[in-house]
Amino acid sequence: MRHLVANIATYAxxxxxILGSALFAWMRSAQLVLSDxxxxxxxxxPAPAHDFEWREVGEHSYASNCQNCHGRDGQGWDQYPGLxxxxxxxxxxxxxxxxxxxxxxxxxxxxxGAPMPSMGHLQDVELAAVLNxxxxxxxxxxxxxxxxxxxxxxxxxxxxxxxxxxxNALRPAVQARASGEAAPRGP
Amino acid sequence: MxxxxxxxxxxxxYLLVVLVPVFLMLIPPAPSGxxxxxxxxxxxxxxxxxxxxxxxxxxxxxKRITAPYGIDIILQYHRQIAMVAVCLVLAxxxxxVIDNPSRLKLLNPLGGNWASRCALLSVLxxxxxxxxxxxxxxxxxxxxxxxxxxxxxxxxxxxxxxLHVSLAGLYTNTPWKHAIWVVTSAAMVGLVIYLRVLRPAWxxxxxxxxxxxxxxxxxxxxxxxxxxxxxxxxxLPGQFAWLKLEGTPFTLEEHPFSFSSSAERTDRVEFGxxxxxxxxxxxGDVAHxxxxxxxxxxxxxxxxxYPAVGYVFIxxxxxxxxxxxxxxxxxxxxxxxxxxLFYADNDWxxxxxxxxxxELEKQLDLHVVYVLREPKDDWDGERGNLTGEVLDRHLPxxxxxxxxxICGPPPMMNAVHEALQxxxxxxxxxxxxxxxxx
Numbered sequence: 001m002r003h004l005v006a007n008i009a010t011y012a013x014x015x016x017x018i019l020g021s022a023l024f025a026w027m028r029s030a031q032l033v034l035s036d037x038x039x040x041x042x043x044x045x046p047a048p049a050h051d052f053e054w055r056e057v058g059e060h061s062y063a064s065n066c067q068n069c070h071g072r073d074g075q076g077w078d079q080y081p082g083l084x085x086x087x088x089x090x091x092x093x094x095x096x097x098x099x100x101x102x103x104x105x106x107x108x109x110x111x112x113g114a115p116m117p118s119m120g121h122l123q124d125v126e127l128a129a130v131l132n133x134x135x136x137x138x139x140x141x142x143x144x145x146x147x148x149x150x151x152x153x154x155x156x157x158x159x160x161x162x163x164x165x166x167x168n169a170l171r172p173a174v175q176a177r178a179s180g181e182a183a184p185r186g187p
Numbered sequence: 188m189x190x191x192x193x194x195x196x197x198x199x200x201y202l203l204v205v206l207v208p209v210f211l212m213l214i215p216p217a218p219s220g221x222x223x224x225x226x227x228x229x230x231x232x233x234x235x236x237x238x239x240x241x242x243x244x245x246x247x248x249x250k251r252i253t254a255p256y257g258i259d260i261i262l263q264y265h266r267q268i269a270m271v272a273v274c275l276v277l278a279x280x281x282x283x284v285i286d287n288p289s290r291l292k293l294l295n296p297l298g299g300n301w302a303s304r305c306a307l308l309s310v311l312x313x314x315x316x317x318x319x320x321x322x323x324x325x326x327x328x329x330x331x332x333x334x335x336x337x338x339x340x341x342x343x344x345x346x347x348x349x350l351h352v353s354l355a356g357l358y359t360n361t362p363w364k365h366a367i368w369v370v371t372s373a374a375m376v377g378l379v380i381y382l383r384v385l386r387p388a389w390x391x392x393x394x395x396x397x398x399x400x401x402x403x404x405x406x407x408x409x410x411x412x413x414x415x416x417x418x419x420x421x422x423l424p425g426q427f428a429w430l431k432l433e434g435t436p437f438t439l440e441e442h443p444f445s446f447s448s449s450a451e452r453t454d455r456v457e458f459g460x461x462x463x464x465x466x467x468x469x470x471g472d473v474a475h476x477x478x479x480x481x482x483x484x485x486x487x488x489x490x491x492x493y494p495a496v497g498y499v500f501i502x503x504x505x506x507x508x509x510x511x512x513x514x515x516x517x518x519x520x521x522x523x524x525x526x527x528l529f530y531a532d533n534d535w536x537x538x539x540x541x542x543x544x545x546e547l548e549k550q551l552d553l554h555v556v557y558v559l560r561e562p563k564d565d566w567d568g569e570r571g572n573l574t575g576e577v578l579d580r581h582l583p584x585x586x587x588x589x590x591x592x593i594c595g596p597p598p599m600m601n602a603v604h605e606a607l608q609x610x611x612x613x614x615x616x617x618x619x620x621x622x623x624x625x
Contacts, residue, residue, distance in 0.1 A: 002487060003621065004614060006260045007267075009198060014271045020206045021234050021275075025227035027213055068218040068357055079300045108289035113300055115289040117221070164289055 052150050054125075058133030061126045065119060066134075074138030079113035085174070087140035092172035100149070100157045101167050103127055108164035109171075115164055124151035124158075197255065205237040208367050212358045224286050229358065232279030236348050236368075238272030239313075242341065243375040247382050248482065257487025259621050266320075273313050276348075280306070302354035309347035316340045329465070334439045342379060345372055387436035387480070393418045394436070395479040398455065400471065405537030406462040407505060408470045409447065411455065412479050419453040420481060422446055423491045424516035425509040425592070425620070428483025430458065432466075432473060436480045442466055445594075445620075446484070447508040447540075449515035450491075456481075459508035459539065488592065488620040490517075495590035495616070497525040499582065501573070501603050503595020504532055509620060510594065511540055518550045526551060527583060531558040531573045531599060535566060556581045573599060575606030594620040 069080040076082030089095045104127075106118035119127065128149040135142045135149075142148060209230060244252070245265045253261045284290050293299040296307055316337065319326065323333050349372035352359060359365035399411035410430075414420075420428070427445040431438055448457035462468045490498060490513050500510040507530060514526065532538045535557075544555050558569040558577055569577050583589070591607060593600050600619055607617055 002257055002260055003263065003619060006256065006263055010264055010267045010271075013198065013202065013268065016202055017205070017234050017238070017271070017275070018231075020202070020209070021227060021230035024209055024213070024230040025223050028217075028226035028230075029221065029223040064218075068360070078302070106287070113292060113298060113303075115287055117287065164287075 052125075052128070054129035054132045054148075057126060058129035058131075061122070061130040062133050065122065065130065069114070074134065081112050082138070083134050084139040086134050086138070087142050088174050089172060090135055090140075091143045091146070092174050094170065095172045095174075096153075097157060098167075098170045098172060099131060100127070100154055101162065101170055103131070104154075104158060105162040105167050106164040107167045109168045118164075120158075124154040127151075127154045197252070201241075205234065205241060208237065208371065209233045211367065212364055214364075216360065218357050218360060222286065224282055228279050228282035228286070231275045231282070233352075233358075235272045235275035235279065236345075236352065238268055238275065239341075239345050239348060240371055240375045242269055242272070243345070243378045247378050248485065250485070253485065254487075258485040260487070263621070270317070273317055276310060276313060280310070300354070302351055302356075305347045305350040305354060309344050309351060312340045312344040312347065316344065331440050338379065338383070338439075342376055345375055348372075383439075384437065386482075390436040390480045390482065392416075393480075395456075395481055397432075397473055397475055397477040397479060399475070400473050402471065403459070403539040404541065405504075405532065405539045407539040408460050408462070410444075410458045410460055410470060410473070411448075412457075412481070413455050415478075420456050420484065421453050422450055422456075422484035423489040424450040424512040425489040425491075426484040426486040426512075427509075428456075428458075428481045428485065431480040431482075433477055433479075440466065441482070443485075445486075445508040445512065447511040447515075449519045450512065451516060451519040459505060459511065461505035461539075463505075486620070488594070488618060489513075490590070490592065493590050493618060495524075495588070497583070497585075497589040499527045499529070499589050499591045501529045501591065501593045501595070502531070503573070503599040505539070506594035506596070506620070507540055508594075510592070511543065513592070514544070514547045514551060514553065518547055523552060525583070525589075526553045527581060527589075528553060528555045529558060529573060529578070529581070530555060531560070531595065533560050534562055535559060554581075573603060575609060578603075578606055578610070589616070591617045592620075593618065597621070 070076055070083050071080075074083035086099070090099055102116060103119040103122075105120065107116040122130070128151045132148045134140065212233075242265060245261055245268075248258065256264075280294065284294070293303040294307065296304055299307075319328060319333060319336055319340070323330075328336070349368060352368050353365065356365075359368055394415050395412040396415050397410065398413040399409070401409040401411070403409055422428070425445065427443050429441045429443050431441045434440075444458040444460055446456055447459040448455070460467050460470045462470065488509060498513070500513060502510045510528060510530075514528070516522075517524070517526070528544070530538065530544070535541075538557060538559075541557075544553075547553055548555060556569060556577070558571070558573045559566060560571065562568070562570055569580075571577075591612060593603050595603075600621070604617060604619065608614070
């Protein structure tokens with residue numbers, strides 16, 4: 001009798017554990033949608049290009065989407081690159097598009113252990129804002145006279161899905177700075 | 188609190204305890220959520236880790252936890268839920284890689300980072316744990332070696348898993364969240380130290396000495412222990428204890444044996460031990476006065492837990508020892524309840540304790556039915572295996588009101604269990620002692 005009851009209890013516990021995991025996953029993936037989309041859309045859309053106010057949403061979005069891997073000050077850690085070279089990439093030919101593409105489709109390269117996940121779920125407004133935030137922080141200075149991103153820049157590049165490897169092929173050739181991102185710390 | 192309520196209470200508490208630390212990670216500041224599958228993979232990893240941690244509590248033999256179920260159930264659960272835990276843990280990297288195949292390079296020990304390397308080591312330890320446990324006999328691992336290996340691999344699995352959590356660090360992003368996991372893992376390693384160092388040290392003050400080793404029939408020995416100093420063993424008839432003989436209490440050579448003496452005698456306990464393996468084969472040579480250490484009593488296989496108007500005991504071979512404890516206890520208590528004992532063995536000369544049983548038949552309302560597999564030609568009792576037909580010939584008419592206690596080799600127990608089910612004996616009246624605790 002005891003053994004029978006114990007078997008039933010084990011199956012029940014195993015099932016409830018998996019159910020609990022699924023519930024956790026569902027709540028976590030809900031945290032994603034609720035925090036970003038509603039917040040962004042309610043406050044910043046529609047926004048005409050000439051008065052695109054990105055500073056506040058860019059900072060907020062960096063904190064919730066990027067900071068975990070790239071660090072509070074964009075310094076990176078372990079398998080995650082620092083962001084201090086972003087403006088140089090932006091200035092290189094094709095760099096402007098490359099930065100958007102890698103956010104829309106993710107990026108995999110031999111340079112870093114961890115892949116960049118796709119951020120295509122972010123709204124155009126939020127993606128443009130967070131790119132601008134990075135381009136103006138962490139030691140980055142966008143070249144004088146260039147226009148920063150506006151939401152339309154993102155919308156234009158949303159097209160057929162690319163693989164993270166195809167995105168890597170789009171990377172402009174930039175001379176690596178001595179302390180720059182091309183020196184991963186891992187073996 | 189009755190036993191059913193107590194069981195439900197512990198299962199609910201169990202789920203609460205293992206799931207709460209996972210759900211606490213939802214509390215802000217939480218990192219931004221990711222896709223469902225990625226988060227599910229993380230959740231499975233964390234839940235798997237909690238189940239690994241639980242194993243350490245299960246094997247610590249806390250009587251408060253094991254008493255409602257019996258420690259054989261707890262060890263059965265240990266084996267089952269450990270497999271579940273390993274599956275959950277393996278699903279974690281599997282889903283991560285399927286979600287984004289470029290993460291495959293994290294599985295290369297040279298290509299990943301320290302977080303992924305610790306994860307690999309933890310999984311390696313878990314896989315070795317499973318393999319060495321499932322195939323211990325085929326790998327020709329001795330019980331003691333396996334136990335040491337099991338212990339070390341278990342500690343390695345949880346330590347590296349915790350390092351993986353700490354180094355990956357995404358979810359333990361505040362000190363208090365991190366502390367929950369670190370403290371729990373450290374506590375589990377502490378439990379191992381308690382079980383293998385502190386408790387044996389305490390056991391040293393309560394040791395026993397061998398008063399007598401009596402040879403019984405069929406390669407069985409009665410090992411009689413008396414306490415050294417002012418302590419005793421209060422147990423229920425049918426329970427068992429882990430026995431360490433000779434040497435120090437810190438040895439890993441420890442074996443469970445059923446008490447075969449009366450529960451009314453707490454200052455002189457007896458075990459029936461059949462020469463089967465390495466340890467039990469040497470029992471006959473144990474000298475008087477040898478030091479012994481007991482961890483017990485454990486087990487839920489007892490007539491005192493399940494009172495009934497009468498009993499049917501069914502024993503195969505050395506499975507007679509708990510039955511002997513039942514009968515000797517009943518004799519000491521002058522218990523008038525009727526008992527039928529089925530006792531299966533090889534031949535009449537190897538039937539251990541048959542003289543003692545003859546004595547007990549005079550003192551109790553006891554009827555013993557011997558079933559011999561290879562009897563001599565002049566044997567006029569039951570022959571062959573203990574089948575349903577044998578039960579039919581000897582079971583009293585009012586068998587449904589009696590409780591059945593079965594202990595013997597697994598094939599025999601399964602056959603008898605099935606025969607009783609075919610005869611409509613309610614499951615709640617059938618009690619088995621599955622004596623495979625290794």
